[in-house]
Amino acid sequence: MSQEPKRGHFAKEKGEVILREHEYDGIQEFDQKLPNWWLFTFYGAIAWFLGYWVLYYHTGAFKTSHELVSEKIAAIQDAKVAELEKTLASLDDSKLVHEWAANPEVVAAGEATYQQICAACHAADMSATMTAGTVKVPLPGLPLDDHEWKFGGKPMDIFRMVNEGSPADSTGNNGVKMQPKGGAQLSTKQVVEVVSYLISKLPEDFKDIPAPGGQG
Ligand code: HEC
Structure with a gap:
């Protein structure tokens, strides 16, 4: 070398x-x-x-931007949930009719939920019947467009019915009871939306509900 x-x-x-x-x-x-x-x-x-x-x-002396963003998102979500809970806690007949059911976005979301979940038993047109050839076949649910409300016709009665299902003392429709839709299947917000959709489709049933804070 x-x-x-x-x-x-x-x-x-x-x-x-x-x-x-x-x-x-x-x-x-x-x-x-x-x-x-x-x-x-x-x-x-x-x-x-x-x-x-x-x-x-x-050392954890500083937070990464990822952590900062996640924290911000969590805070926004908490605020949203808190706001929604507040709104739902103060839900009443007037607000359902004059605020929720008057909001086209809420009604559209409710319609989507209705067609996806409720139409199976209540029919897309709320008649609770299905046409097979020339015969009308009843579906398991009650008609929702007959202006008759078995468990009370106030908006909050309908909300409770959809949210909690048939009351314990109901014998059902031909023995069939409705299961609670709130909770596992739909969020409270979705229940409010679908009830708002029903209200918007049946204005004559709810025309006597006064506006929030209004007289009557
Ligand atoms: C599996 C079938 C089924 C599904 C799905 C269903 N329902 Fe029902 N619904 C029933 C039955 C059965 C009754 C009658 C219950 C009773 O008499 O105890 C009923 C009753 C009702 C009533 C009371 C009607 C009245 O005349 O007083 C409303 C309101 C209602 N359902 C809304 C809904 C909505 C909104 C949805 C979707 C989120 C839904 N239902 C999904 C079967 C169903």
Whole structure:
């Protein structure tokens, strides 16, 4: 093994730029010391990474932006839930008719839920019948468009009926009771929406419900 200095050593001493010997596809390489500004940013980035990694991921001194965003989202969701709970806690006949059922978005959402879940027993047109050829076949549910309300015709009665299902003392319709729709199947909000849809379809049944804060 020769200890003979290479050509590059002399060149470096003289401050010359050295072209390295290898070549790939016509590409050659200078053998130069990287400029200090470049090295400074490079080592600086490593130092920054170490500091950042220790402070953010190991000491918990700072929160990562991911944690900050998650916290913000959780706070917004909590506020939304709290607001909804407040609204639902103060739900009454007037609000159901004049606020919820008067809101086209609520009604549209309620209609979607109705067609998806309720139409099976109450029919898409609320008649609780299905036409098979020329015969009308009754469905398990009660008609909702007959202006007769077995468990009370106030909006809150209907809300309670849909939310909690047939009252314990009901013998059902031909022995069939309605299961509670609130809880496992629908959120309270969805129950409110679907009831709002019913109200919007049957304005004459609820025309005597006064507006919130109004006289009557
Ligand atoms: C599996 C069948 C079934 C489904 C699905 C169903 N219902 Fe019913 N519904 C019934 C039955 C049966 C009754 C009668 C219950 C009784 O008499 O105890 C009833 C009664 C009602 C009543 C009372 C009607 C009246 O004349 O007083 C309302 C309101 C009602 N359902 C709304 C809904 C809504 C809204 C949905 C969808 C979220 C729904 N139902 C889904 C079977 C069903």
